[in-house]
Amino acid sequence: MQRRKMAPPLTPSLTLLLFQLLSTLPFTTLALHFHHVNLHDLITGHRPPDATPQSHHHNPHKLSLDLLHRDSLPGRNHSTLHHRLIRDSHRVSFLLRRLGGYHLEDFGSDVVSGLDEGSGEYFVRIGLGSPPKEQFMVIDSGSDIVWVQCQPCTQCYAQSDPVFDPADSASFAGISCNSPICDIAGAGAGSASCGGSGRCLYEVSYGDGSYTKGTLALETLTFGATAVRNVAIGCGHRNRGLFTGAAGLLGLGWGPMSFVGQLGGQVGGAFSYCLVSRGSASTGSLVFGRSSAVPVGAVWVPLLRNPRAPSFYYVGLSGLGVGGVRLPLGEELFQLNEDGDGGVVMDTGTAVTRLPGEAYGALRDAFAEGAVGLPRGAGVSIFDTCYDLGGYESVRVPTVSFYFSGGTILTLPAQNLLIPVDESGTFCFAFAPSSSGMSILGNIQQEGIQITLDSANGFVGFGPTTC
Numbered sequence: 255m256q257r258r259k260m261a262p263p264l265t266p267s268l269t270l271l272l273f274q275l276l277s278t279l280p281f282t283t284l285a286l287h288f289h290h291v292n293l294h295d296l297i298t299g300h301r302p303p304d305a306t307p308q309s310h311h312h313n314p315h316k317l318s319l320d321l322l323h324r325d326s327l328p329g330r331n332h333s334t335l336h337h338r339l340i341r342d343s344h345r346v347s348f349l350l351r352r353l354g355g356y357h358l359e360d361f362g363s364d365v366v367s368g369l370d371e372g373s374g375e376y377f378v379r380i381g382l383g384s385p386p387k388e389q390f391m392v393i394d395s396g397s398d399i400v401w402v403q404c405q406p407c408t409q410c411y412a413q414s415d416p417v418f419d420p421a422d423s424a425s426f427a428g429i430s431c432n433s434p435i436c437d438i439a440g441a442g443a444g445s446a447s448c449g450g451s452g453r454c455l456y457e458v459s460y461g462d463g464s465y466t467k468g469t470l471a472l473e474t475l476t477f478g479a480t481a482v483r484n485v486a487i488g489c490g491h492r493n494r495g496l497f498t499g500a501a502g503l504l505g506l507g508w509g510p511m512s513f514v515g516q517l518g519g520q521v522g523g524a525f526s527y528c529l530v531s532r533g534s535a536s537t538g539s540l541v542f543g544r545s546s547a548v549p550v551g552a553v554w555v556p557l558l559r560n561p562r563a564p565s566f567y568y569v570g571l572s573g574l575g576v577g578g579v580r581l582p583l584g585e586e587l588f589q590l591n592e593d594g595d596g597g598v599v600m601d602t603g604t605a606v607t608r609l610p611g612e613a614y615g616a617l618r619d620a621f622a623e624g625a626v627g628l629p630r631g632a633g634v635s636i637f638d639t640c641y642d643l644g645g646y647e648s649v650r651v652p653t654v655s656f657y658f659s660g661g662t663i664l665t666l667p668a669q670n671l672l673i674p675v676d677e678s679g680t681f682c683f684a685f686a687p688s689s690s691g692m693s694i695l696g697n698i699q700q701e702g703i704q705i706t707l708d709s710a711n712g713f714v715g716f717g718p719t720t721c
Contacts, residue, residue: 287578288624289668292648296674296681317477318546319378321393321527321538346604346694349396349566375603375697376529377500378540381476383423389415389501393527393540395602395707398509398565400516401488402502404468409492414499420489425474429454435486438510439470456488466490466502475513477542485516506602507565508709515709517542523710524548527602528721529701531669538721548706552715555658557707562594567707569714570659571598571693574613576620577652587613588693596691600705600714604696606636606673608688617654621671621683624652634675637682641672644679656695664716670699 377390382402389402390413403410405419420426429435431448439456448455454470468490474483490502505512506525514525522544530538558568571588574581587610590597596610609617618639622630628649631642643649651672655665673684684698706715 288650288652289671290648291651291668291672293643293646293674293679293681296669296672317480317482317521317542319380319477319540321529321540322377322379322390323375323530346608346689349599349601349604349692349694375605376538378504380504381481382418382473382501383420384425384474384481385423386474386476386481387415387418387422389413389418390499391502391504392500393504393506393602395506395600396566397503397505398507398512398515399488399503399505400485400511400513401466401468401490403466403493404489404491407491407493409494411493412499413501415501418489418501420471420473423473425472425483427472429470429472429486431455435472436470439486465492465494467492482517482520485513486511505565506707508559508567509565512565514542514707522548522708524706524708526704526706526715528704529602529697530721531701536721544708544710548708549704549715549718551718552704552706553662553664553717554708554713554715555662556660557709557712557714558590558597559712560590560594560597563599567600567709567714568597569600569695571656572659573657574609574617575653575655575657575663575665576617577624578655579620580655580657581613581616581620583613583616587691596693598693598695600695600700600707602697602700604694605698607685607696607699608692608694609685610691610693611687613693614685614687617685618683621652621654625649631680634680634682636686637673637675637684639683640675641681642679643681646679666699667702667720670701673698 376393378393379388380391381387382389391402403413403417405417405421407417410417430452431454432452433454436454436456439454456470457465457467466488468488471487471489472484473487473489474481475485476482488502506514509515514521514523521542524544525540525542526549527540528538530536555569558570560566560568568590572585573583573588588596588598608614622639625641628651629642631640634640641649651668653665654671655663657663671684672681674680675682688694702720703716704718704721708715
């Protein structure tokens with residue numbers, strides 16, 4: 255039997271490396287220069303699950319939810335890399351268009367979807383209405399809109415569950431155009447106006463032709479045994495776009511109309527999430543509330559606000575490191591300037607981290623130099639640094655670290671550096687250059703790390719646990 259090749263073993267083990275990464279505080283005391291990557295773990299983490307995802311046992315009285323990757327939805331086919339990267343490109347284009355300003359259509363419509371823009375990566379299961387009807391909802395940290403498809407539906411896309419019918423809910427209440435909520439929706443999400451019935455109509459369009467249209471209403475959302483009443487949602491009766499089976503979108507952005515913004519003091523402006531690898535047989539988690547979501551022992555980094563994109567969570571990144579050595583890059587490459595250009599956005603909807611060309615080139619070259627001895631392969635799609643590892647079980651690669659303003663250093667887990675791109679053993683460096691000065695910290699690089707967004711106090715926390 256042919257012996258499979260294995261790179262020289264590295265101590266400590268991957269488990270110990272992750273323990274050191276996420277349980278040793280602060281992150282600034284780093285002695286890690288290389289990761290020992292089990293390629294089998296990377297491959298199985300990007301394949302369709304063999305069984306129903308395993309649910310965490312949450313406290314029924316907490317606002318907590320299981321977090322599923324889109325490939326785990328019932329009845330959904332596993333996405334190919336090609337389709338994932340198309341979605342990813344759409345998502346990046348969407349973020350850039352948001353910075354360029356909203357494109358407003360004529361009044362009389364409602365919510366516009368971010369799903370067509372590739373934001374449909376992670377889903378939660380929420381009860382909608384009274385009695386609650388469970389629906390899959392996309393989470394989106396870059397959106398302030400909570401919306402769902404509604405009956406009567408004159409134009410609806412296919413979703414996993416029956417379309418929500420407001421007539422079956424005792425808690426559904428339309429919002430009038432005289433309500434302050436209608437004014438807030440118009441200020442934060444585009445245009446708002448009165449319909450013929452006196453109900454609040456609003457529309458936001460990103461100029462790509464996708465949309466949902468309907469009315470603004472108050473409704474009850476249920477998380478396990480906990481009901482949250484009077485949540486402002488968009489009830490879409492006409493919907494078009496390349497949607498993914500979800501009933502709608504749970505906006506988690508920094509604006510007042512997002513789910514977190516609407517809860518306000520009820521959750522102390524804080525929530526946390528932990529993204530598992532796509533295709534995993536387990537689930538991640540989404541938890542709301544300061545007492546539940548803000549962990550003891552996390553390492554905190556200040557959030558930044560961009561007036562041109564107030565929904566987005568920006569972080570102060572000052573540099574990058576490879577193999578425990580900081581790269582000679584100017585901090586201005588990552589700075590958010592006074593005009594709202596540049597900066598670093600944390601986004602659950604973008605898969606692959608994007609960096610300005612100069613920063614990406616330096617990171618790529620340093621990683622390739624540290625991955626000496628690994629056979630190079632041809633580039634694939636947006637990835638220009640790939641390796642032919644079909645004959646390997648494990649490899650030794652340099653660490654990649656983010657240097658944040660204030661001195662905090664986050665070294666990424668080993669699984670967040672390479673991504674399998676085919677069935678023959680080709681793996682690519684899971685970063686890409688940005689077409690603009692804006693950087694995006696994507697969900698591949700966020701996987702496995704507990705991330706807490708404390709918008710009330712303006713901080714993001716990393717760790718101390720993993721998922």
